[in-house]
Amino acid sequence: MIKRNVTLNGVNKIVVADPEASLADVVRGQLGLTGTKIGCGTGQCGSCSVIMDGKLIKSCMTKMKRVQEGANILTIEGIGTPDNLHALQLSWTVHGGAQCGFCSPGFIVSAKALLDENLNPTREQVRDWFQKNRNACRCTGYKPLVDAVMDAAKVLRGEITAAELAFQLPADGRIWGTNYPRPSAVAKVTGTTDYGADLICKMPPGTLHLALVQAKVSHAKILSIDTAEAEKMPGVAKIVTHKDVKGKNRITGLITFPTNKGDGWDRPILCDEKVFQFGDAIAIVCADTEANAKAAAEKVNVLLEELPAYMSAPAAMADDAIEIHPGTPNIYYEQKRAKGQDTKPLMESAAYVVEGEYYLQRQPHLTMEPDVGFAYFDEESRLTIHSKSIGIHLHHAMICAGLGTEPEKLRLVQNPAGGTFGYKFSPTMEALVGVAAIATGKPVALKYDYYQHITYTGKRSPFFIKLKYGADKDGKIVAMEGDWIVDHGPYSEFGDLLTLRGAQFIGAGYGIPNIRGLGQTVCTNHAWGSAFRAYGSPQSFLASECLMDELAEKMGKDPLELRYLNVYRPGDTSPTGQAPEVYSFPEMIDKLRPLYQEALKKAKMESTPEKKKGVGISIGVYGCGLDGPDSSEVTVELIPNGVKLISAWEDHGQGADMGALGTCHEALRPLAITPDKIQLVMNDTAITPNSGPSGGSRQQVMTGNAIKNGCEMLINAMRKSDGSYRTYDEMVAENIPLKYSGKWTASMCTPCDENAQGSPFAVYMYGVFMAEVAVDTKTGKTQVEKFTIVADIGKINNRLVVDGQIYGGIAQGIGLALSEDFEDLKKHTSLINCGLPFAKDIPDNIDIIYVESPREHGPFGAAGVGELPLTSPHAAVANAIYNATGVRIRSLPALPEKVLAGLK
Ligand code: MCN
Numbered sequence: 001m002i003k004r005n006v007t008l009n010g011v012n013k014i015v016v017a018d019p020e021a022s023l024a025d026v027v028r029g030q031l032g033l034t035g036t037k038i039g040c041g042t043g044q045c046g047s048c049s050v051i052m053d054g055k056l057i058k059s060c061m062t063k064m065k066r067v068q069e070g071a072n073i074l075t076i077e078g079i080g081t082p083d084n085l086h087a088l089q090l091s092w093t094v095h096g097g098a099q100c101g102f103c104s105p106g107f108i109v110s111a112k113a114l115l116d117e118n119l120n121p122t123r124e125q126v127r128d129w130f131q132k133n134r135n136a137c138r139c140t141g142y143k144p145l146v147d148a149v150m151d152a153a154k155v156l157r158g159e160i161t162a163a164e165l166a167f168q169l170p171a172d173g174r175i176w177g178t179n180y181p182r183p184s185a186v187a188k189v190t191g192t193t194d195y196g197a198d199l200i201c202k203m204p205p206g207t208l209h210l211a212l213v214q215a216k217v218s219h220a221k222i223l224s225i226d227t228a229e230a231e232k233m234p235g236v237a238k239i240v241t242h243k244d245v246k247g248k249n250r251i252t253g254l255i256t257f258p259t260n261k262g263d264g265w266d267r268p269i270l271c272d273e274k275v276f277q278f279g280d281a282i283a284i285v286c287a288d289t290e291a292n293a294k295a296a297a298e299k300v301n302v303l304l305e306e307l308p309a310y311m312s313a314p315a316a317m318a319d320d321a322i323e324i325h326p327g328t329p330n331i332y333y334e335q336k337r338a339k340g341q342d343t344k345p346l347m348e349s350a351a352y353v354v355e356g357e358y359y360l361q362r363q364p365h366l367t368m369e370p371d372v373g374f375a376y377f378d379e380e381s382r383l384t385i386h387s388k389s390i391g392i393h394l395h396h397a398m399i400c401a402g403l404g405t406e407p408e409k410l411r412l413v414q415n416p417a418g419g420t421f422g423y424k425f426s427p428t429m430e431a432l433v434g435v436a437a438i439a440t441g442k443p444v445a446l447k448y449d450y451y452q453h454i455t456y457t458g459k460r461s462p463f464f465i466k467l468k469y470g471a472d473k474d475g476k477i478v479a480m481e482g483d484w485i486v487d488h489g490p491y492s493e494f495g496d497l498l499t500l501r502g503a504q505f506i507g508a509g510y511g512i513p514n515i516r517g518l519g520q521t522v523c524t525n526h527a528w529g530s531a532f533r534a535y536g537s538p539q540s541f542l543a544s545e546c547l548m549d550e551l552a553e554k555m556g557k558d559p560l561e562l563r564y565l566n567v568y569r570p571g572d573t574s575p576t577g578q579a580p581e582v583y584s585f586p587e588m589i590d591k592l593r594p595l596y597q598e599a600l601k602k603a604k605m606e607s608t609p610e611k612k613k614g615v616g617i618s619i620g621v622y623g624c625g626l627d628g629p630d631s632s633e634v635t636v637e638l639i640p641n642g643v644k645l646i647s648a649w650e651d652h653g654q655g656a657d658m659g660a661l662g663t664c665h666e667a668l669r670p671l672a673i674t675p676d677k678i679q680l681v682m683n684d685t686a687i688t689p690n691s692g693p694s695g696g697s698r699q700q701v702m703t704g705n706a707i708k709n710g711c712e713m714l715i716n717a718m719r720k721s722d723g724s725y726r727t728y729d730e731m732v733a734e735n736i737p738l739k740y741s742g743k744w745t746a747s748m749c750t751p752c753d754e755n756a757q758g759s760p761f762a763v764y765m766y767g768v769f770m771a772e773v774a775v776d777t778k779t780g781k782t783q784v785e786k787f788t789i790v791a792d793i794g795k796i797n798n799r800l801v802v803d804g805q806i807y808g809g810i811a812q813g814i815g816l817a818l819s820e821d822f823e824d825l826k827k828h829t830s831l832i833n834c835g836l837p838f839a840k841d842i843p844d845n846i847d848i849i850y851v852e853s854p855r856e857h858g859p860f861g862a863a864g865v866g867e868l869p870l871t872s873p874h875a876a877v878a879n880a881i882y883n884a885t886g887v888r889i890r891s892l893p894a895l896p897e898k899v900l901a902g903l904k
C-alpha cells in the first residue's frame with residue numbers, strides 16, 4: 001500500500017491505496033467520486049479524464065504509484081455542481097451535448113484543460129484537441145460538443161453572460177418544438193448521474209461480485225465443467241453452472257412467424273450441452289470482490305470437443321455443414337417478397353437492367369458504457385434485475401421461464417444507460433445476474449470489461465444482397481428482383497423479423513410496382529444478431545441506393561434526378577404495398593437540388609489528382625413501431641403539486657425523459673402548468689405500465705400517443721362546466737379519480753403476409769442524404785468533408801433532441817461506410833480496432849434541413865427520428881466515393897486498402 005496526501009477538487013485528502021490500482025478505480029471506489037466514468041478502461045475513450053497537476057490524463061491508465069505526493073487532482077465534481085454549473089456544463093446542456101451523457105464528464109474535463117491553456121480556440125483547435133486526447137462520443141457526432149466549447153469560451157471571456165447562453169422559456173410557456181434542455185442533462189454534465197457501474201460502487205456490503213467463465217472457441221460440445229479447484233479460491237461464495245438454473249435455462253427469442261423452423265428456445269442462459277459462439281457463458285463465479293471472482297474464474301476447468309465453426313452465412317449454408325442447433329436447419333427462416341406481376345418478363349423487356357451484389361458488415365455498437373447489471377431480492381421477495389434493458393417488459397417475457405421464476409416475482413428496472421443503439425433490445429446479462437442472485441440469495445453485480453462488451457453482446461447482422469432493377473426508357477423502375485441472406489449468428493431472437501426488414505426496405509422510397517425475391521435467415525457461429533439502430537435498413541439501402549446510382553450511370557442520368565423520378569408520389573405504394581402516409585420526397589429533393597448542384601460544382605473545382613472529390617446521394621425510409629397493431633400504455637396522475645407521468649419509455653440516451661416531458665406538457669397545455677410541475681416516473685416493471693420497448697423509433701409515436709390519450713382523459717375529468725379546470729383539492733373533494741391509463745394502438749396497421757405485403761407501420765420517417773467526400777489517391781483514405789440531410793420526421797417535439805439524433809446517426813453512418821467492423825475475433829476487440837470514428841473523422845459541417853409534414857397518426861403530428869439518420873448515409877458516402885474516383889465499393893467498410901485496390 002502507499003499513502004498520498006493529495007488535493008482533490010480543492011480539498012486536502014489522505015489516500016491509502018494499492019500502488020498498482022488505477023487512479024480511476026481509487027477515485028470512484030475508495031473516494032466515492034463516481035462522476036469519473038470508466039468506458040474502455042484502456043486509454044481509448046477519455047471517459048475517465050481528470051486533470052492532475054494541470055495536465056489532462058486518463059485516470060484508467062494512471063496507476064496510483066504514478067500519483068505524486070501533493071498531487072493536485074481535478075475531477076468533474078470539482079468543475080461545477082448542479083446548482084452552480086461551470087460555463088462548460090451549462091453550455092453542454094444548452095447544446096444537447098449530453099445524450100446518454102456517459103462521455104460528458106470526460107469531455108467537459110478535457111475541454112476545461114483546453115480552455116485553461118487557450119481561452120480563444122478555433123473550432124478546428126477544439127476538434128484537434130478532442131482528437132489528440134482521444135475523447136470519444138458515440139451519440140452526438142461531435143458537432144454539438146464543439147458548439148458547446150465555443151459558447152462556453154465566450155462566457156468565460158466575458159463576451160456573453162451565462163444567463164444569455166441559458167435556454168429561455170418562450171413567453172407563451174410552450175416547450176414543444178423548442179430547444180428545452182432534457183431534464184437529465186444537469187445530472188449528466190455534473191457527473192451526478194449514477195450509471196450501472198456507479199450504482200454497483202454504492203451497493204450494500206455483502207454484495208457478491210460476479211465473473212463469467214466464457215468460451216474461447218466459437219463452436220463446441222461441452223464434455224465436462226469442473227469447478228472444484230475454483231471453489232477453493234479466496235473469497236468464492238458459489239460457482240453457478242447450468243445445474244443451478246431452476247427454470248428452462250433458455251432465453252426465448254419469441255419467434256415472430258409460425259414458418260420459423262426453430263422454436264425460439266435456442267439461447268442458453270448458461271451453456272449446458274454446447275457452446276454456440278465465442279464468449280458464451282459457461283459458469284458464473286460469485287465472490288466477495290471482482291478481483292477474487294475473476295481469479296477463480298480462471299480456475300474453472302471446462303473440457304470441450306471443438307466442432308467446425310461457421311463464421312459466415314455461406315459457410316453455414318454449405319451442404320456438408322452440420323446443424324448448429326441439432327434438429328433445426330441452419331437456414332431456419334425464409335421470407336418471400338412478391339408484389340405485382342412476375343418480374344421475369346418485365347426484366348426481359350426493360351429498356352435498362354442493372355444488377356449488383358452487396359455486403360454490409362457486422363457493425364459493432366461501440367457504446368461508451370460497457371454492459372453492466374445487478375440483481376437482488378426486493379422487499380416483496382421479487383427477483384429484481386437492474387440493467388441497460390431498453391425493453392423491460394419484453395425482457396421479462398424472454399427470461400422468466402428460463403430463470404424458473406413466477407412472472408409476478410420477477411421485476412426489471414432500467415438503470416441510466418450510457419448508450420445502447422439497439423444492442424440492449426436483446427437481453428444480455430439479465431438472466432446471468434438473475435440466476436446468480438437465485439443461487440446465492442444475495443445481491444450480485446456484474447460488469448463487463450470492454451473486451452467482453454465487444455465480444456459478448458449482439459451485433460448488426462450482415463446481409464449478402466443480390467439486387468436487380470429493370471427500368472423503362474425514362475428511368476422509371478418497373479421491376480425489382482433480388483435475394484438477401486441474413487447472417488444472424490447462433491441465436492434466433494428476432495432473426496425472422498430482421499429478414500422481413502429486408503423485404504420492407506430494399507428499394508423503399510420508390511413506387512416500384514413489381515417485386516420478387518427471397519430472404520433467408522442463417523444460423524452461424526459468429527456474434528449473435530441483435531438490433532442495431534435502423535435495424536435491417538442500412539443493409540437494405542446499401543444495395544438499393546448504390547444500385548440506383550449504377551442505373552443512373554448506365555442511363556447517363558443525374559442520380560438525384562433519377563431518384564426524383566422514382567420517389568413515392570400519390571398512387572404509388574411501398575415495397576409492402578402500403579400507401580405512404582405522406583409524400584414528402586419530391587419537396588425534400590427540391591430543397592436539396594440547389595445545394596447538390598453547388599456541391600457538384602465545388603467538388604469538380606477542388607478535385608486534384610492527389611485528392612479527388614465527389615458527391616453522393618441516397619434516400620432512406622424507416623417505420624416507427626413494431627409491425628402491425630403495436631401499442632403502448634402509460635399512467636397519468638394528478639398530484640397535489642402537478643402531474644405525475646408513469647411510463648416505460650426506456651432511455652438509451654436518445655432522450656426518453658425529454659420526449660415524455662415535451663409530449664405531456666403539450667397535451668396538458670389547457671392546464672397552463674410549467675414543465676417543472678410534471679414529474680416523470682420511468683422504467684420499472686413493478687411500477688410502470690407496459691409502454692413497449694424503445695426500439696423501432698416507436699416511442700415518440702406510440703408512447704407519445706398514449707401520453708396524449710392519458711392527458712386528455714385527465715383534462716376532461718378536470719374540466720368544469722364553465723370551461724375552467726378543477727384543482728387537485730376540488731377533484732379529491734368531488735371524489736373524481738386522479739389516475740388515468742393512457743393507451744394507444746396502431747389499429748390501422750396490418751402485419752406483412754407471406755409475400756411481405758401489408759401495412760406494417762402507421763408512421764414512417766423519410767430522409768435524403770448528401771455526402772461530400774475527398775479521397776486521397778495515395779492512401780485510399782476517404783474523408784467526409786460535409787454532410788447534408790433533408791429529414792421529414794413530422795412535427796418536432798424537441799429540436800435539440802432531434803438535431804442530436806441526426807448528428808449522431810450520421811456519424812455512425814460515416815463509421816459504417818468507412819471503418820467500423822466486427823469480423824476478426826482477434827483484431828476487432830477495441831474501440832480503435834473496431835473503427836470507431838473520432839472527432840476528426842466526422843465533418844464539423846453537417847447541415848440538417850427539416851420538412852415537417854404533420855402525421856395524422858403521430859401525436860401532435862410527430863413521427864419518430866432515432867433510426868432515420870442511420871438508414872442510408874453510408875450509401876451516400878459509397879456513392880460519393882464512386883463519384884470522386886470511379887471506384888464502386890459494394891462491400892463495406894470502404895477501408896483505404898479497398899479503395900486503393902479499386903484505384904489501381
Ligand atoms: N423526437 C422528437 N420529435 C420527433 C420525433 C422524436 O423530439 N418528431 C424525440 C423523442 O422525444 C425522443 C427521441 O427524439 O426523445 C427519439 O424518439 P423516437 O424516434 O421515437 O425513438 P425512441 O424514443 O423509441 O428511441 C429509440 C431509438 C432507437 S430504436 C435507437 S436504437 C437509438 C435511438 O433512438 N439508440 C440511441 N437513439 C439513440 N440515441 C442515443 N444517444 N443512444 C442510443 O443508444
Ligand code: FES
Pocket residue numbers: 037038039040041042043044045046047048049058059060061
Ligand atoms: Fe479511460 Fe476509456 S480512456 S476509460
Ligand code: FES
Pocket residue numbers: 097098099100101102103104136137138139140368418419653
Ligand atoms: Fe457521448 Fe453518449 S453522449 S457517448
